[in-house]
Amino acid sequence: DAGVIQSPRHEVTEMGQEVTLRCKPISGHNSLFWYRQTMMRGLELLIYFNNNVPIDDSGMPEDRFSAKMPNASFSTLKIQPSEPRDSAVYFCASSLRGGQFFGPGTRLTVL
């Protein structure tokens, strides 16, 4: 299995632009998680899906953030408009039972 796949690996954009991060979970996994990691706040759970349905989005910082999971093999995290404080590494993880498997992350820099 290729593991969790995320794209792009790096994204540099200017403040105000829309950013879309993509994730392909491990085939057969029924839960998908989006995290954000920064030096200041560590690892934060943004949202998670179970069987493609959003279960808990309480970690989504603002209305500028939105996430979708149109099918079992694809999810997106969108930031519109982006701000410099959104700069972070964004991880996607998937799980079936007992432990999450993380993707390599997308390093986002908003100038």
Next chain:
Amino acid sequence: AQSVTQLDSQVPVFEEAPVELRCNYSSSVSVYLFWYVQYPNQGLQLLLKYLSGSTLVESINGFEAEFNKSQTSFHLRKPSVHISDTAEYFCAVSEGYSTLTFGKGTMLLVSP
């Protein structure tokens, strides 16, 4: 609500020395426990997990952790570390097969 405490933000050790990374958790129900490792500029990798059964769990690269319910701890140990073990280690807890609550991480620094 559950929480995880990793008391040490950094643990410096010499190569071939033993190491223990501490993790304590709080929860009102039965939990599953995990250790993840993050190498520089990489994602988190699952190192080992406790779901049920034997309270001592091992990883393929020589780490082990013991679930101690009375002390609500899940400390990670290795009898002899290598330079390549330098990384950040995260302890995590979940109540069932849902979200994980992570500790703030412990940076293990192995020097020659």
